Amino acid sequence: NNTNNQEYKSGFISIIGRPNVGKSTFLNRVIGQKIAIMSDKPQTTRNKVQGVLTEQDSQLIFIDTPGIHKPKHKLGDFMMKVAQNTLKEVDLVLFMVNAEEGFGPGEEFIIEKLQSVRTPVFLIINKIDLIHPDKLLTIIEGYKEKYEFKEIVPISALEGNNVERLLETIKDYLPEGPQYYPADQVTDHPERFIVSELIREKALHLTREEIPHSLAVLIEKMERKKENNTVHVMATIIVERDSQKGIIIGKQGSMLKEIGKRARLDIENLLGTKVFLELWVKVQKDWRNRATHLRDYGFRD
Numbered sequence: 001n002n003t004n005n006q007e008y009k010s011g012f013i014s015i016i017g018r019p020n021v022g023k024s025t026f027l028n029r030v031i032g033q034k035i036a037i038m039s040d041k042p043q044t045t046r047n048k049v050q051g052v053l054t055e056q057d058s059q060l061i062f063i064d065t066p067g068i069h070k071p072k073h074k075l076g077d078f079m080m081k082v083a084q085n086t087l088k089e090v091d092l093v094l095f096m097v098n099a100e101e102g103f104g105p106g107e108e109f110i111i112e113k114l115q116s117v118r119t120p121v122f123l124i125i126n127k128i129d130l131i132h133p134d135k136l137l138t139i140i141e142g143y144k145e146k147y148e149f150k151e152i153v154p155i156s157a158l159e160g161n162n163v164e165r166l167l168e169t170i171k172d173y174l175p176e177g178p179q180y181y182p183a184d185q186v187t188d189h190p191e192r193f194i195v196s197e198l199i200r201e202k203a204l205h206l207t208r209e210e211i212p213h214s215l216a217v218l219i220e221k222m223e224r225k226k227e228n229n230t231v232h233v234m235a236t237i238i239v240e241r242d243s244q245k246g247i248i249i250g251k252q253g254s255m256l257k258e259i260g261k262r263a264r265l266d267i268e269n270l271l272g273t274k275v276f277l278e279l280w281v282k283v284q285k286d287w288r289n290r291a292t293h294l295r296d297y298g299f300r301d
Protein backbone atom coordinates (compact mmCIF):
# COMPACT_ATOMS: atom_id res chain seq x y z
CA ASN A 1 0.00 0.00 0.00
CA ASN A 2 2.24 2.80 -1.22
CA THR A 3 -0.30 5.60 -1.55
CA ASN A 4 -1.30 6.14 2.05
CA ASN A 5 0.53 8.76 4.04
CA GLN A 6 -0.27 7.33 7.45
CA GLU A 7 2.89 6.70 9.40
CA TYR A 8 4.13 3.14 9.76
CA LYS A 9 4.59 2.12 13.38
CA SER A 10 6.99 -0.43 14.74
CA GLY A 11 8.72 -1.33 17.95
CA PHE A 12 10.03 -3.85 20.42
CA ILE A 13 7.81 -5.10 23.20
CA SER A 14 9.11 -7.02 26.16
CA ILE A 15 6.83 -9.39 28.03
CA ILE A 16 7.77 -9.89 31.68
CA GLY A 17 6.17 -11.58 34.63
CA ARG A 18 6.56 -14.50 36.96
CA PRO A 19 6.77 -17.98 35.50
CA ASN A 20 3.43 -19.47 34.42
CA VAL A 21 1.45 -16.24 34.22
CA GLY A 22 0.90 -16.94 30.52
CA LYS A 23 3.60 -15.05 28.61
CA SER A 24 4.25 -17.80 26.07
CA THR A 25 0.55 -18.50 25.67
CA PHE A 26 -0.01 -14.84 24.85
CA LEU A 27 2.85 -14.74 22.39
CA ASN A 28 1.69 -17.88 20.66
CA ARG A 29 -1.83 -16.54 20.35
CA VAL A 30 -0.61 -13.30 18.86
CA ILE A 31 1.75 -14.88 16.41
CA GLY A 32 -0.45 -17.88 15.74
CA GLN A 33 2.33 -20.37 15.43
CA LYS A 34 4.13 -22.45 17.96
CA ILE A 35 7.33 -20.52 18.49
CA ALA A 36 7.40 -20.01 22.24
CA ILE A 37 7.21 -23.10 24.34
CA MET A 38 4.27 -23.50 26.66
CA SER A 39 4.53 -25.58 29.77
CA ASP A 40 3.07 -25.73 33.22
CA LYS A 41 6.56 -26.07 34.64
CA PRO A 42 8.21 -22.79 35.54
CA GLN A 43 11.11 -21.33 33.58
CA THR A 44 10.65 -23.26 30.40
CA THR A 45 11.60 -20.29 28.32
CA ARG A 46 15.19 -19.37 29.03
CA ASN A 47 16.28 -17.49 25.97
CA LYS A 48 14.63 -14.57 24.31
CA VAL A 49 12.15 -15.56 21.67
CA GLN A 50 11.02 -12.87 19.30
CA GLY A 51 7.63 -13.10 17.74
CA VAL A 52 7.00 -10.66 14.92
CA LEU A 53 3.51 -9.51 14.05
CA THR A 54 3.43 -7.67 10.74
CA GLU A 55 0.34 -5.77 9.64
CA GLN A 56 -0.52 -3.13 7.03
CA ASP A 57 0.23 -0.25 9.34
CA SER A 58 2.57 -1.72 11.91
CA GLN A 59 5.09 -4.26 13.01
CA LEU A 60 5.12 -5.47 16.61
CA ILE A 61 8.21 -7.33 17.71
CA PHE A 62 7.65 -9.28 20.91
CA ILE A 63 10.33 -10.49 23.24
CA ASP A 64 9.44 -13.32 25.58
CA THR A 65 11.87 -12.28 28.31
CA PRO A 66 12.96 -15.02 30.71
CA GLY A 67 11.27 -14.65 34.08
CA ILE A 68 12.50 -11.84 36.23
CA HIS A 69 12.68 -13.16 39.76
CA LYS A 70 15.06 -13.34 42.69
CA PRO A 71 18.12 -15.20 41.42
CA LYS A 72 18.90 -18.44 43.21
CA HIS A 73 22.05 -19.38 41.33
CA LYS A 74 24.36 -18.07 38.64
CA LEU A 75 21.99 -18.83 35.80
CA GLY A 76 19.30 -16.84 37.57
CA ASP A 77 21.71 -13.93 37.99
CA PHE A 78 22.57 -14.04 34.34
CA MET A 79 18.94 -14.17 33.32
CA MET A 80 18.13 -11.20 35.52
CA LYS A 81 20.86 -9.12 33.89
CA VAL A 82 19.72 -10.00 30.40
CA ALA A 83 16.12 -9.28 31.29
CA GLN A 84 16.84 -5.93 32.92
CA ASN A 85 18.98 -4.72 30.05
CA THR A 86 16.24 -5.74 27.68
CA LEU A 87 13.70 -3.57 29.49
CA LYS A 88 15.73 -0.43 28.89
CA GLU A 89 16.14 -1.11 25.18
CA VAL A 90 12.56 -1.84 24.24
CA ASP A 91 9.74 0.57 23.35
CA LEU A 92 7.16 -0.96 25.65
CA VAL A 93 7.05 -3.39 28.56
CA LEU A 94 4.10 -5.68 29.21
CA PHE A 95 4.11 -6.78 32.84
CA MET A 96 1.85 -9.82 32.98
CA VAL A 97 0.22 -11.10 36.15
CA ASN A 98 -2.16 -13.92 36.92
CA ALA A 99 -5.63 -12.63 37.87
CA GLU A 100 -6.14 -15.66 40.05
CA GLU A 101 -3.14 -15.03 42.24
CA GLY A 102 -2.77 -12.08 44.59
CA PHE A 103 0.02 -9.56 44.68
CA GLY A 104 3.00 -11.38 46.17
CA PRO A 105 6.76 -11.06 46.72
CA GLY A 106 7.34 -12.03 43.07
CA GLU A 107 5.31 -9.07 41.81
CA GLU A 108 6.87 -6.81 44.44
CA PHE A 109 10.33 -7.76 43.18
CA ILE A 110 9.48 -7.02 39.56
CA ILE A 111 7.88 -3.68 40.38
CA GLU A 112 11.02 -2.77 42.29
CA LYS A 113 13.04 -3.52 39.13
CA LEU A 114 10.64 -1.46 37.03
CA GLN A 115 11.21 1.68 39.13
CA SER A 116 14.52 2.32 37.38
CA VAL A 117 13.09 1.77 33.90
CA ARG A 118 11.88 4.73 31.81
CA THR A 119 10.13 2.59 29.20
CA PRO A 120 6.31 2.75 29.38
CA VAL A 121 4.81 -0.25 31.21
CA PHE A 122 1.37 -1.84 30.72
CA LEU A 123 -0.08 -4.10 33.36
CA ILE A 124 -1.63 -7.14 31.71
CA ILE A 125 -3.97 -9.02 33.98
CA ASN A 126 -4.14 -12.45 32.38
CA LYS A 127 -6.37 -15.48 32.97
CA ILE A 128 -9.51 -13.42 33.57
CA ASP A 129 -11.44 -16.48 32.43
CA LEU A 130 -10.63 -17.99 35.82
CA ILE A 131 -12.03 -15.24 38.04
CA HIS A 132 -15.38 -13.65 38.76
CA PRO A 133 -15.62 -10.25 36.99
CA ASP A 134 -16.37 -8.57 40.33
CA LYS A 135 -12.85 -9.32 41.52
CA LEU A 136 -11.22 -7.50 38.65
CA LEU A 137 -11.76 -3.99 39.95
CA THR A 138 -10.13 -4.83 43.28
CA ILE A 139 -7.09 -6.25 41.50
CA ILE A 140 -6.80 -3.14 39.33
CA GLU A 141 -7.10 -0.78 42.30
CA GLY A 142 -4.43 -2.74 44.16
CA TYR A 143 -1.93 -2.49 41.31
CA LYS A 144 -2.65 1.20 40.71
CA GLU A 145 -1.26 1.93 44.14
CA LYS A 146 1.99 0.14 43.41
CA TYR A 147 3.08 1.62 40.11
CA GLU A 148 2.15 4.15 37.48
CA PHE A 149 1.15 1.85 34.67
CA LYS A 150 0.45 3.57 31.35
CA GLU A 151 -2.41 1.14 30.74
CA ILE A 152 -4.03 -1.70 32.63
CA VAL A 153 -5.48 -4.36 30.34
CA PRO A 154 -7.28 -7.52 31.49
CA ILE A 155 -7.07 -10.42 29.03
CA SER A 156 -7.35 -14.14 28.64
CA ALA A 157 -4.41 -15.28 26.56
CA LEU A 158 -5.86 -18.77 26.45
CA GLU A 159 -9.30 -17.82 25.21
CA GLY A 160 -8.31 -14.66 23.40
CA ASN A 161 -10.53 -12.23 25.30
CA ASN A 162 -9.47 -8.63 24.79
CA VAL A 163 -6.24 -9.58 23.03
CA GLU A 164 -7.18 -7.67 19.86
CA ARG A 165 -7.89 -4.54 21.86
CA LEU A 166 -4.55 -4.89 23.63
CA LEU A 167 -2.77 -5.05 20.27
CA GLU A 168 -4.49 -1.82 19.20
CA THR A 169 -3.48 -0.10 22.44
CA ILE A 170 0.10 -1.29 21.99
CA LYS A 171 0.20 0.31 18.52
CA ASP A 172 -0.82 3.66 20.03
CA TYR A 173 2.37 3.63 22.09
CA LEU A 174 4.80 2.59 19.37
CA PRO A 175 6.94 5.15 17.57
CA GLU A 176 6.99 5.73 13.85
CA GLY A 177 9.48 3.25 12.50
CA PRO A 178 10.56 0.94 9.72
CA GLN A 179 9.42 -2.58 9.02
CA TYR A 180 12.38 -4.34 10.62
CA TYR A 181 11.56 -7.84 9.44
CA PRO A 182 10.12 -9.28 6.23
CA ALA A 183 6.36 -9.77 6.53
CA ASP A 184 6.50 -13.56 6.51
CA GLN A 185 9.09 -13.84 9.23
CA VAL A 186 7.67 -14.66 12.63
CA THR A 187 10.87 -15.23 14.53
CA ASP A 188 14.53 -14.32 14.22
CA HIS A 189 15.66 -17.23 16.29
CA PRO A 190 17.69 -19.84 14.55
CA GLU A 191 15.71 -22.98 13.91
CA ARG A 192 18.11 -24.94 16.06
CA PHE A 193 17.09 -23.01 19.15
CA ILE A 194 13.42 -23.74 18.56
CA VAL A 195 14.28 -27.38 17.93
CA SER A 196 16.20 -27.60 21.20
CA GLU A 197 13.28 -26.01 23.06
CA LEU A 198 10.86 -28.52 21.55
CA ILE A 199 13.00 -31.41 22.78
CA ARG A 200 13.32 -29.78 26.21
CA GLU A 201 9.58 -29.34 26.40
CA LYS A 202 8.91 -33.02 25.69
CA ALA A 203 11.49 -34.17 28.22
CA LEU A 204 10.01 -31.93 30.91
CA HIS A 205 6.42 -32.91 30.18
CA LEU A 206 7.07 -36.64 30.11
CA THR A 207 9.19 -36.81 33.24
CA ARG A 208 7.00 -34.48 35.30
CA GLU A 209 8.42 -33.56 38.69
CA GLU A 210 11.36 -35.97 38.63
CA ILE A 211 13.45 -33.81 36.35
CA PRO A 212 14.01 -30.20 37.38
CA HIS A 213 14.21 -27.40 34.88
CA SER A 214 18.01 -27.59 35.04
CA LEU A 215 17.81 -29.80 31.99
CA ALA A 216 19.46 -28.42 28.86
CA VAL A 217 19.41 -29.52 25.26
CA LEU A 218 22.36 -29.04 22.98
CA ILE A 219 21.88 -29.37 19.23
CA GLU A 220 25.06 -30.99 18.00
CA LYS A 221 24.11 -31.19 14.37
CA MET A 222 21.27 -30.13 12.13
CA GLU A 223 21.70 -31.09 8.51
CA ARG A 224 19.37 -30.95 5.56
CA LYS A 225 19.79 -33.89 3.21
CA LYS A 226 18.79 -32.70 -0.25
CA GLU A 227 18.60 -36.12 -1.88
CA ASN A 228 15.62 -37.35 0.17
CA ASN A 229 14.44 -34.02 1.64
CA THR A 230 14.98 -34.95 5.29
CA VAL A 231 16.61 -33.13 8.16
CA HIS A 232 18.99 -35.01 10.40
CA VAL A 233 19.09 -33.64 13.96
CA MET A 234 21.53 -34.87 16.54
CA ALA A 235 20.91 -33.53 20.04
CA THR A 236 22.19 -34.15 23.55
CA ILE A 237 20.02 -33.83 26.62
CA ILE A 238 22.18 -32.62 29.49
CA VAL A 239 21.27 -33.43 33.08
CA GLU A 240 23.04 -32.81 36.37
CA ARG A 241 22.98 -36.26 37.96
CA ASP A 242 23.31 -39.92 37.00
CA SER A 243 19.90 -40.65 38.52
CA GLN A 244 18.37 -38.07 36.17
CA LYS A 245 20.10 -39.66 33.23
CA GLY A 246 18.42 -42.95 34.16
CA ILE A 247 15.01 -41.31 34.29
CA ILE A 248 15.46 -39.63 30.91
CA ILE A 249 16.56 -42.87 29.29
CA GLY A 250 13.87 -44.96 30.98
CA LYS A 251 13.38 -48.71 31.02
CA GLN A 252 15.27 -50.11 28.06
CA GLY A 253 15.34 -46.67 26.54
CA SER A 254 11.57 -46.30 26.50
CA MET A 255 11.46 -42.75 27.88
CA LEU A 256 14.09 -41.43 25.52
CA LYS A 257 12.28 -43.09 22.66
CA GLU A 258 9.00 -41.39 23.61
CA ILE A 259 10.68 -37.98 24.03
CA GLY A 260 12.25 -38.45 20.62
CA LYS A 261 9.02 -39.51 18.97
CA ARG A 262 7.03 -36.54 20.25
CA ALA A 263 9.78 -34.02 19.60
CA ARG A 264 10.27 -35.36 16.07
CA LEU A 265 6.60 -34.80 15.23
CA ASP A 266 6.79 -31.17 16.37
CA ILE A 267 10.06 -30.59 14.54
CA GLU A 268 8.63 -32.08 11.35
CA ASN A 269 5.71 -29.69 11.74
CA LEU A 270 8.05 -26.76 12.20
CA LEU A 271 10.37 -27.57 9.32
CA GLY A 272 7.83 -29.09 6.97
CA THR A 273 10.05 -32.05 6.15
CA LYS A 274 10.70 -35.54 7.40
CA VAL A 275 13.07 -35.49 10.36
CA PHE A 276 15.51 -38.06 11.59
CA LEU A 277 16.16 -37.32 15.26
CA GLU A 278 19.02 -38.82 17.17
CA LEU A 279 19.01 -38.20 20.94
CA TRP A 280 21.81 -38.65 23.45
CA VAL A 281 21.92 -38.08 27.20
CA LYS A 282 24.89 -36.70 29.08
CA VAL A 283 25.58 -35.88 32.73
CA GLN A 284 27.29 -32.60 33.39
CA LYS A 285 27.41 -31.88 37.09
CA ASP A 286 26.23 -28.53 38.38
CA TRP A 287 26.16 -26.94 34.94
CA ARG A 288 24.00 -24.05 36.05
CA ASN A 289 26.68 -22.65 38.28
CA ARG A 290 29.41 -22.83 35.73
CA ALA A 291 28.98 -19.53 34.01
CA THR A 292 31.71 -20.35 31.52
CA HIS A 293 29.51 -23.05 30.11
CA LEU A 294 26.53 -20.82 29.54
CA ARG A 295 27.75 -19.76 26.15
CA ASP A 296 27.95 -23.37 25.01
CA TYR A 297 24.25 -23.76 25.63
CA GLY A 298 23.26 -20.77 23.62
CA PHE A 299 23.10 -18.07 26.26
CA ARG A 300 24.45 -14.72 25.20
CA ASP A 301 25.12 -11.47 26.96
Ligand code: GDP
Nearest residue numbers: 019020021022023024025038039127156157158
Ligand atom coordinates in the same frame (compact mmCIF):
# COMPACT_ATOMS: atom_id res chain seq x y z
P1 GDP B 1 4.79 -18.43 31.02
O1 GDP B 1 5.66 -19.20 31.95
O2 GDP B 1 4.49 -17.08 31.57
O3 GDP B 1 5.30 -18.38 29.61
O4 GDP B 1 3.38 -19.19 31.02
P2 GDP B 1 2.76 -20.18 29.93
O5 GDP B 1 2.34 -19.44 28.72
O6 GDP B 1 3.71 -21.32 29.74
O7 GDP B 1 1.42 -20.65 30.68
C1 GDP B 1 1.44 -21.34 31.90
C2 GDP B 1 0.13 -22.08 32.08
O8 GDP B 1 -0.97 -21.17 32.20
C3 GDP B 1 -0.22 -22.98 30.91
O9 GDP B 1 -0.78 -24.17 31.43
C4 GDP B 1 -1.27 -22.19 30.13
O10 GDP B 1 -2.17 -22.99 29.42
C5 GDP B 1 -1.98 -21.45 31.25
N1 GDP B 1 -2.59 -20.19 30.79
C6 GDP B 1 -1.98 -19.19 30.11
N2 GDP B 1 -2.85 -18.19 29.84
C7 GDP B 1 -4.02 -18.55 30.35
C8 GDP B 1 -5.34 -17.92 30.39
O11 GDP B 1 -5.60 -16.82 29.90
N3 GDP B 1 -6.32 -18.62 31.05
C9 GDP B 1 -6.09 -19.84 31.61
N4 GDP B 1 -7.13 -20.44 32.22
N5 GDP B 1 -4.89 -20.45 31.58
C10 GDP B 1 -3.87 -19.83 30.96
Ligand code: MG
Nearest residue numbers: 023024037045
Ligand atom coordinates in the same frame (compact mmCIF):
# COMPACT_ATOMS: atom_id res chain seq x y z
MG1 MG C 1 7.15 -19.03 28.82
Ligand code: K
Nearest residue numbers: 039041043044
Ligand atom coordinates in the same frame (compact mmCIF):
# COMPACT_ATOMS: atom_id res chain seq x y z
K1 K D 1 6.47 -21.67 31.61
